[in-house]
Amino acid sequence: MNDTSPPAVEARGLVKSFARRGQPPVRAVDGVDLRIAAGEIVALLGPNGAGKTTLSDMLLGLTEPSAGSVEILGVPPREAVRSGRVSAVLQTGGLLRDLTVRETVQVIAGLFPSHADVDDVIARTGLGPIARRKVSKCSGGEQQRLRFALALLPEPDLLVLDEPTAGMDVTARRDFWAAMRAEAAAGRTILFATHYLAEADQFAQRIVMMDGGRVIADGTTAAIRQRAARRTVSAKVAHPDLVAAALRSTAGVVDVVVDGDHLRVRAADSDGVARTLLADHGATDLLIADADLEEAFIALTTPDEVLA
Amino acid sequence: MNRTYTLFELRRVFRDPVTLFFVAGLPAFLYLIFGASQDYSDIALRHGNVAMSILVGMAAYGAVTATTGVGGMAAVERMQGWGRQLGLTPLTDAGFVATKAFVAAVVAAIPISLIYLLGAFTGASGTTGAWTLSAVVLLVGAVTWSLFGLAVGTAFRSEAAVSAASGSLVIFAFLGNLFFPLSGRLLDVAAFTPLYGYAALARYPINEGYLTDSAGTEVAPDPLWALLLNVGVWTVVFAATAVWLVRRGRARQ
Numbered sequence: 001m002n003d004t005s006p007p008a009v010e011a012r013g014l015v016k017s018f019a020r021r022g023q024p025p026v027r028a029v030d031g032v033d034l035r036i037a038a039g040e041i042v043a044l045l046g047p048n049g050a051g052k053t054t055l056s057d058m059l060l061g062l063t064e065p066s067a068g069s070v071e072i073l074g075v076p077p078r079e080a081v082r083s084g085r086v087s088a089v090l091q092t093g094g095l096l097r098d099l100t101v102r103e104t105v106q107v108i109a110g111l112f113p114s115h116a117d118v119d120d121v122i123a124r125t126g127l128g129p130i131a132r133r134k135v136s137k138c139s140g141g142e143q144q145r146l147r148f149a150l151a152l153l154p155e156p157d158l159l160v161l162d163e164p165t166a167g168m169d170v171t172a173r174r175d176f177w178a179a180m181r182a183e184a185a186a187g188r189t190i191l192f193a194t195h196y197l198a199e200a201d202q203f204a205q206r207i208v209m210m211d212g213g214r215v216i217a218d219g220t221t222a223a224i225r226q227r228a229a230r231r232t233v234s235a236k237v238a239h240p241d242l243v244a245a246a247l248r249s250t251a252g253v254v255d256v257v258v259d260g261d262h263l264r265v266r267a268a269d270s271d272g273v274a275r276t277l278l279a280d281h282g283a284t285d286l287l288i289a290d291a292d293l294e295e296a297f298i299a300l301t302t303p304d305e306v307l308a
Numbered sequence: 309m310n311r312t313y314t315l316f317e318l319r320r321v322f323r324d325p326v327t328l329f330f331v332a333g334l335p336a337f338l339y340l341i342f343g344a345s346q347d348y349s350d351i352a353l354r355h356g357n358v359a360m361s362i363l364v365g366m367a368a369y370g371a372v373t374a375t376t377g378v379g380g381m382a383a384v385e386r387m388q389g390w391g392r393q394l395g396l397t398p399l400t401d402a403g404f405v406a407t408k409a410f411v412a413a414v415v416a417a418i419p420i421s422l423i424y425l426l427g428a429f430t431g432a433s434g435t436t437g438a439w440t441l442s443a444v445v446l447l448v449g450a451v452t453w454s455l456f457g458l459a460v461g462t463a464f465r466s467e468a469a470v471s472a473a474s475g476s477l478v479i480f481a482f483l484g485n486l487f488f489p490l491s492g493r494l495l496d497v498a499a500f501t502p503l504y505g506y507a508a509l510a511r512y513p514i515n516e517g518y519l520t521d522s523a524g525t526e527v528a529p530d531p532l533w534a535l536l537l538n539v540g541v542w543t544v545v546f547a548a549t550a551v552w553l554v555r556r557g558r559a560r561q
Binding site: 083098 | 392394
């Protein structure tokens, strides 16, 4: 991809509100700006109801935005879908239960003027052994792999995956991401919505975190982790309550928890806190732990959390 | 209309023996029992005989069972998410409707051709015009009932509801004068039921609207306008209901 190619996703001020009987309309997506360059692998992370599915639906032209604009690879979403440049694995994409796996792939392939070889796609997604099985006899994970196969048929530049591993067991999940890595290596731009933090952490280069219909954080996986970062310093002290009171008034300290004769301090400047504890309060058993993505996630999605 | 998709849709219908039985087998059987080789079968009508009139009624029943099923399943499939899957392909809404309408017409043609063929060998007789025109009316009129199926499928969102809708056609068929000749007050009420106009219109090329009682005497004719009105009103009712339900479903998504 060269510099003049349009971004994979260019969304400006996207809003989607749904009317509710007798209640004010709910804004499932509430003003989202999102730009994804070609070749990026982006995780869309957020709790249930954050607006991830509604946002993906708008990127795919399945839902019309109430306000704002969206372009996929420089063209309107429907056009990108028609030309097979974007495709998706939908969380609730229905399949016809009475078709076999292979037939399902054939039907969808037939709807595209040009598409990848049916047998090749079946092989790439590991569906070979169950190709003749009826969809109704496939497990949730197998159906999800079939949806993945359907998404690969048009050889898309951009692949949108909404909760792609929902319903998969651990092995299936690992196999799925291995197949995804191969697709990413082939140069596809990938946007996947998930609420599995580990998946976002391991697979994405960039994380867009959503809550309440808005983007609340956007950056590299490392940056997001750091943003809520505040490492946790825990130590044993002689008078935990007194030390806790002293630390709470220190700048950069997010919170202090007393647990028996132990203190747990979350702070931006963990080194400073550690020095104070050791030098001024005679702390022992000192431990500094890195914040993981889960803590960042909770920190960013909990409304009453105070961020320094 | 997409060739592969249409072929697969047809293949799905043809490998479902239960549907084929209710669509083609049962009405053909009913015709053989009640239409062919009965005492009244040879009674002459204006452009055919009673056997042929019964044949039209049974074929009508098979045809609407077929289109109700296709319309209903189209609605259920779309709402169970297949519509979203198709939304990720170049297939347009119009293309989807065209495919399903074509499939409905093909499936409706199965009982019509099967029963007409059986009839031709088992005593049904009529003018060439009567054979041709009645078959055309049966095929075209059956499309209305895919809207009925669509409305039921959209309202109840389940395959069971679509089966129930197809089953309820037996009642409409009795009331619509399809299975055996009604008389008296029941016939007066029947004229307003949704299958009456369709079947009577298909029989018009045979009897010019004149019903015949069991003795073979003609009774007061149904005017053509009344039959067209019946079909027109019910088509509008089904179409409006289907559109309203589809819109309501879309707003809720």
